[in-house]
Amino acid sequence: MDDSGAPTAARGGGIEARRPGRARVLRTIRQHTQVARVDIARETGISPATVTAITADLLSEGLIERISPDAGERPKTSRGRPREALKIRGAAHLVAGVKVSQGAITVLLVDFEGRELGTQEIPRAERRSSAAALVDQIALAVDRACHAIGLDPARVSAVGVGLAGYVDGLRGLVHWSSALTERNVPLADLLSQRVHYAVFIDNDANLVATAEHLFGRGQALRTFLVVTIQHGIGLGVVIDGQLYRGARGCGAEFGHTKVAPGDGAACQCGQRGCLEAYTSEYALLRQAEEVGAGTFTDMAALQEAAAQGDAGIADLLSAAGEYFSMGLANLINIFDPELIILAFEAAGNHPLCQPEIVEAVHSKVVQVDVAPPEIVVHNWGDRMWAKGAAAYGIERLTHLLVEDLGAP
Template sequence: MARIDIANATGMSPATVTSITAELIATGLIEEVQRDADTGQSKRGRPRVDLKLRGESHVVAGMKLTGRSISAVVLNLEGKQLGKAQLPMPRPPIDRDALCRIIPEVIEKVSASAGMKPEDLSAVGIGLPGTIQATEGFVDWCPLFKDQEFNLKHLMEEILPMPVFVENDANSVAIAELWFGFGRDVPDFLVVTIEQGVGLGIVLNGQVFRGTQGFGAEFGHTKVQSEGALCRCGQRGCLEAYVADYALLREANLFKHWEDGTTEEEKLIQLFAASKAGDQMARSIFDRASRMFSMGLANLVNLFDPAMVILSGEQMQFDYLYAQHVFEMVRSSTIQKGHHEPEIRIHKWGDMMWAKGAAAYALEEVVRLAIDQMGNSETAT
C-alpha cells in the first residue's frame, strides 16, 4: 500500500504518514517495495513505491495444548507459515516439571521444522483451555495442570530465550478467525469452540474482548441447570457438563460397555453412530446436549446481537450441535425473530489452526512491544 493511500484511508496528512512510516521502517517492521506497473501503463517516470510488512523482522511460534497432544506452528510477521510440529501430551493433569520439559521440546522441534533454532524466534504464544489472565500470563485454572493459580509466562521465560505470551485457547481461535478466517471482514463476531470443553471468543470492533481481569467469556461455565450435572471446574449445572466430550462419555459409561483400549475419540464416534442407528439411550444423550447448546447459543445472541457466530472445534464432526433443528431452537429463543439474524457458520479447524491463533497473538504482542520501544526512545530524545 502506498503512503498516499494510507493517508486517504486514515485521514492523516501525507506528512504525518511519511513521518510515522519512516519510524516503522527504521524499526524494521515495514519495508518499501516497488510496485509493478499495471498492464498497459507507461513505465516512464518515477516508479510508485508501496509499503508492506517485513515478514522476516519477527518470526514466532504458536502452540495449542490439549489433553492428547501439543500442536505448534511457526509464522512470520506476514502470517506466512514456515513450519509445524505435533507431539503427544503427557496424560493430564501434568505438573510444572513435566510442563518445563515438554514446552521447550515442542519449541525445539517446530523451530527445526522451519530450519531455525529456538533463539531465532521473537516470541512464543501458548493457547490452552481454562481461565487465563492473558495480560499477565497467569493461569487461574486449567484442566491440563496439577498446579493451579501460577504464572505460566514467568515460568516459561525462566527457561526459554524469548518472551512468552499465554492466551485462552478459545480467544486464540477468535484471533485466528480475525487474521485468517471468516472474521476478516466482520468487526463483531463470536467464536464458540466445542472440544473437551466449551469456550467462547468475543470480537468487538475488531478487538478480542477479555473482560476486566482477562478471563471473561467463560461460556462453558454459564449455568443451564440449577444443581445440575457436575462440571470439571467443580461447580454444577454448567453448559460444558452437558455438551463437552467428557460429559457425553460420562453419561454413556452408565449403560455402554467399551472394548479395552478404546480411545475417547473412538468412543465418541461409536456413541454417535449408535445414536444415528436408533439407540434410544445414545440418542437421548445427544438430544439433551443439543437442547442445552441451543439454549446457550440463544443467550449469546440475545446478549451480544453479533453479526456472525462461528462454531469451531473437534465436536463439529458430529452434527448434533449444528443440525437444522438446533438452529431452529436458537431462532425460537431469540428476540431477533423478524429481524436480521446473525449468520451461524461452521469452521472445522484442526489443532494447527488453533496454534496459528496463538502465534498471531504472539505477533500482535511483539509488534506492540516494538512500537512501545519506539515511543520510549522518542520520549528519551
C-alpha cells in the same frame, strides 16, 4: 495536524509526534499485501508528513520493506514516477503459535508477515501436567518444530500460547486449566524464565476468535462470537472489532454458565450444573458410561452408536443439543452479534453442529423484524488454535516493538 491532534509543524515530526500513529500505520501495512504511503495516510487519517516519518522509523528497524514498483504495470494514462509501495518484512521475526490440548501440543511457526513455515504436533503423555512439566513440554515442542524445518530455535522472537480454562491473558496468569494440575499459575513468567523469547498466553477460545478476526470469517465484521467445542466448551467475543476479556481478564466463560439448579452434574472446573457438564465430550462420554450404555472413547463412537439405533445414546445427544441450543440463544439475546462461528477440532461432523440445532436456536431467540444472525461451522482442527496463538504472538510482539521504537 497529525493524528495526535497537534500541529505537525510545531511538533517537528519528532519522536513524540510519531509515537501514537506507529501501531495504526503498521496495522494498515499488514492489512495489505503492499501499500503506498499516500494510501496509508488516506486510510489512517494521519498526515502524509507524519506517515513518511513513521515509515522511515519502521524501515530503519527492519519491520517493513520497500517494494520496487514495476513501471510496466502502470496504466498508460499515469504520469511521473510509480509510487513506491511498502510491506511487512517477513524475515524480521519468527513467531510460534502453541496450542496446549489434553492429548498434544501443536506448534505452528510463522514469519512476521504471518506466512506459515511449518507445524509440528507433540503428543502429551499425561492429560494434566504440573506447571513445571508443561513449561518443559512447550519449550521442547517449539525447539522440535524449528528443527523439523531446519531453523535455529534461537531465531524465535515470540511465542503465543493458548490453553483452555480461566486465563488472564494480559497478566499471563492461568487461574485454572484442565491441562494443569495446579491453580493460579503465572505460566507466562515461568515459561519466560525457561526460554529466550517473549511469551504471551491466552484462553484458547480467545485465540480462535483472534484467528477468525485476522484470517477467517470475522475479517469484515465488527461484532461476532466464536464458540469452541472440544474437550470443553469455550467462547471468544469480538465487540466493535476488539476482543472482549472482562474486568478480571477471564470473561466470556460460556461453558461454565449454569444450566441446572442445585445438585447438577459435576464439571471439571469443580462446580456443578455448568453447560459443558452436559454438552462437552468428557461429559457425554461419562454420562454414557453412567447410564450403562458402555465405554466410548470419543464423540465419533457415540454418534455411531446413536446411528446404529442405541436409544440411550440418542437421548443423551438430543438432551445435549437442547442445552446447547438454549445456550446459543441466550448468547444471541445478550450480544446480538452479526455472526456466530462454531469451531470444533475433531474430524467429521459434530452432534452439536447439526442443522436441527441451528433451527432450534432460531426458534428460541427474541423475534424481531430482522433475520437472526447466521450460525456457521468452521472446522479447522488444532491448527486453527495454533494459528490463533501465532496471530496473538504477532500482535503482542508488534505492540512491544512499536513501544520500544525510538525509546531513549
